[in-house]
Amino acid sequence: MKEKLMCGIKVAAAACIIGLTVLTTNGAESRTIKIGAIFSQTGPASFLGAPEAKTVQMLADQLNAKGGVLGKKVEVIIKDSGGSPEKAVSFAKQLIDEERVLAIIGPSTSGETMQIKPLCEENKMILVSCAAAETIVNPLAKYVFKTPQKDSQAVTWIYKTMKDMGISKIAVLSGNDGFGMAGKKQLEDLASAHGIQIVANEVYDKGATDLTDILTKVKGTAGVQAVVNWSIVPAQSIIAKNMKQIGLNVPLFQSHGFGNLKYVEQAGVAAEGILFPAGRLLVVDELPDNHPQKKVLAAYKKDYETRFKEDVSTFGGHAYDAFMVVIEGVKKARSTDRDKVRDAIEQLKGFVGTAGVFNYSPTDHTGLGLDAFEMLTVKNGKFAIYKK
Numbered sequence: 001m002k003e004k005l006m007c008g009i010k011v012a013a014a015a016c017i018i019g020l021t022v023l024t025t026n027g028a029e030s031r032t033i034k035i036g037a038i039f040s041q042t043g044p045a046s047f048l049g050a051p052e053a054k055t056v057q058m059l060a061d062q063l064n065a066k067g068g069v070l071g072k073k074v075e076v077i078i079k080d081s082g083g084s085p086e087k088a089v090s091f092a093k094q095l096i097d098e099e100r101v102l103a104i105i106g107p108s109t110s111g112e113t114m115q116i117k118p119l120c121e122e123n124k125m126i127l128v129s130c131a132a133a134e135t136i137v138n139p140l141a142k143y144v145f146k147t148p149q150k151d152s153q154a155v156t157w158i159y160k161t162m163k164d165m166g167i168s169k170i171a172v173l174s175g176n177d178g179f180g181m182a183g184k185k186q187l188e189d190l191a192s193a194h195g196i197q198i199v200a201n202e203v204y205d206k207g208a209t210d211l212t213d214i215l216t217k218v219k220g221t222a223g224v225q226a227v228v229n230w231s232i233v234p235a236q237s238i239i240a241k242n243m244k245q246i247g248l249n250v251p252l253f254q255s256h257g258f259g260n261l262k263y264v265e266q267a268g269v270a271a272e273g274i275l276f277p278a279g280r281l282l283v284v285d286e287l288p289d290n291h292p293q294k295k296v297l298a299a300y301k302k303d304y305e306t307r308f309k310e311d312v313s314t315f316g317g318h319a320y321d322a323f324m325v326v327i328e329g330v331k332k333a334r335s336t337d338r339d340k341v342r343d344a345i346e347q348l349k350g351f352v353g354t355a356g357v358f359n360y361s362p363t364d365h366t367g368l369g370l371d372a373f374e375m376l377t378v379k380n381g382k383f384a385i386y387k388k
Contacts, residue, residue, distance in 0.1 A: 032075040033068070033336055035060075035326060036095035038106040038116070039130075039319070043082035044207065044233055047260045048108040051316030052130055053078050054308055055300075056105065056323050062303070069330050076323075081107055088112035089119065096123050102336055103329075105322040106130050108315070109232065111178030117144055126342050128325050130318040132256060133182035137365040143342055145365040147321035147355055148314075149279065149372050151186040154256045157277035157373050159194035162226060164388055165251070169223040171200035173214065173239065175231035180206065183230035183255055199223055206233045212242050219248045226250050232257035237266035244270040251275060256373070259314030264378055275386060277373040279355040281317045282383040296352050317354030324353060 037056050040049030060076045068074055077099055079091035088107045095101045096119070103126035107113050110133035120127040121141045129136050132148035162170070172187050174180040184203070191198055200221040202214045218224055227250060229239050236258055243252060254276040264271040280287060284297040300320055301312045328351055330336060332344035348367070351358040356372025375386040 030072070030336065032073045033070075033330065034075045034077060034099060034101040035323070036091075036099060036101035036104040037076055037078045037319075037323075038081050038088050038091050038095075038104060038108075038112070039078060040083040040108040040112070041078075041080040043084070045083040045109050047262050047313070048130070048232060048315040049080070049083070049106075051260070051304075051308075051310075051313045052106065052108055052319035053080075055304060055316040055319040058303065058307055059320065059323050063327070069327055070334065070336070072336070074327070077101065081112055083109060083112070085112045085115040089115050092116040092119050092125075096120075096125050102126065102338055102341065103128065103326045105319065105326065109177065109179060110136065110182060113146075114178055117141060120144060124338065126326065126329075126338060126345070128322040128345075130315070130322050131179065133179050134186065134366075135178075135182050140363065140365060145325065145345060145360065145367075147318045147325065147353065147358075147366075149256060149277075149355055149368050150366055151183050151255075152190065153368070153370050153373060154277045155183070155186045155190050156194075156370060157375055158228060158253050158275075159190060159196055161275065161375050161386070162196065162253075163194060165226075167225045167251070168195055169197050169199050169225050171202070171218040171221065171224045171227045172198050173202050173204065173211075173218070173227060173229045173231075175206040175233050175235060176203050177206045177231070177233070179255075179257060180231050187228060187230065204235065206231065206235070208235055209238065210242065211235060211239055212246060215239065215242050215248055216246055219246060224250060226253060228253045228255075230255045230257075234263075234266065236263050237271070240267040240270040240274060256314070259317075259383075261311045261313070261383070264381060264383075271378045271381070274378045276376055278314055278376050278383075279317060279372060280374055281312060281314055281354045282376060283374065283385050286385050292357060293352055293354070297354060300354060314354070321353035321355050321358070325351065325358065 039052045081087040110131040113129040113131045127144045129146040134151045174184040258276040259278045304312045329341040329345040333340040348360045356368045358367035360367040377386040
């Protein structure tokens with residue numbers, strides 16, 4: 001009788017341990033909400049990843065100082081991929097299998113995101129990417145979302161601006177990474193619908209330090225009225241300088257990956273007049289007080305610049321949005337059950353972020369429209385809203 005009683009106690013204890021482990025694993029009973037983050041804090045994409053990592057840590061600190069979410073503290077586990085897709089995959093596996101996080105935000109680049117997208121989907125892990133390529137959410141994956149505006153929307157803004165300027169023949173330059181290739185495809189696919197003819201189309205190595213040869217070829221192409229560069233690498237600054245050096249005096253358009261003043265600083269006077277579509281974070285001071293984003297943008301800008309003593313960037317803004325989307329999902333679900341949070345994110349409407357006002361749906365995991373963009377330019381070394 002005594003042996004049977006002891007056996008029963010052991011079985012019950014084991015069952016309790018197993019049950020507690022399950023509850024802790026899916027986050028329902030954990031004392032903290034663990035969110036993983038993969039950012040390119042170092043390496044060629046550090047202009048993206050460094051402000052992203054700083055932003056997420058700042059937000060977690062602010063949230064925890066107010067008591068956390070649902071009575072739980074938020075723990076952010078940040079991994080530095082250095083822009084390497086291989087490292088991103090390794091860190092994603094670690095965050096899923098070992099850290100058992102509720103969600104992953106990031107990576108910083110499209111190439112890294114595309115590498116971990118199937119991994120997250122297979123493991124039913126929420127992924128809110130800070131990268132922009134449209135292929136991240138098209139084709140749609142149940143657990144994968146992103147916060148930057150769509151490539152196609154950025155291209156539409158560029159082409160509409162060109163039409164207003166009387167530009168119809170252009171040269172397209174793109175880096176040979178995931179973001180560059182995705183943008184190149186959108187530029188090609190949407191050109192004819194906007195009356196644009198691509199008369200030169202060149203791809204360069206993402207690690208290139210001089211692009212004079214390609215730009216000299218572009219200069220020799222008859223009829224080129226403007227250049228569009230699509231990249232997130234230092235080439236954004238190099239192209240501007242090389243164009244000035246060889247006297248290629250046509251407008252330079254950049255992608256929405258140009259939203260960091262450090263690119264302007266690196267290009268120097270050659271950056272003057274560059275045009276690019278972006279969210280309103282970079283020009284918040286120019287917005288009217290009644291703009292729906294003004295309060296959020298101004299608060300984030302002030303908090304970030306006060307704490308880190310550097311200019312805010314759209315990339316830090318993408319991390320702000322990704323982190324807050326997960327937090328809003330937890331609040332809406334009133335739970336840390338991953339599937340419930342995923343469903344809440346997909347149903348999120350009217351969420352004001354730095355990139356725009358998000359309205360996710362079962363068919364749209366970007367959640368932003370054309371109105372999330374402004375066309376910006378570089379004026380006196382600063383960003384400003386472009387005026388016709």
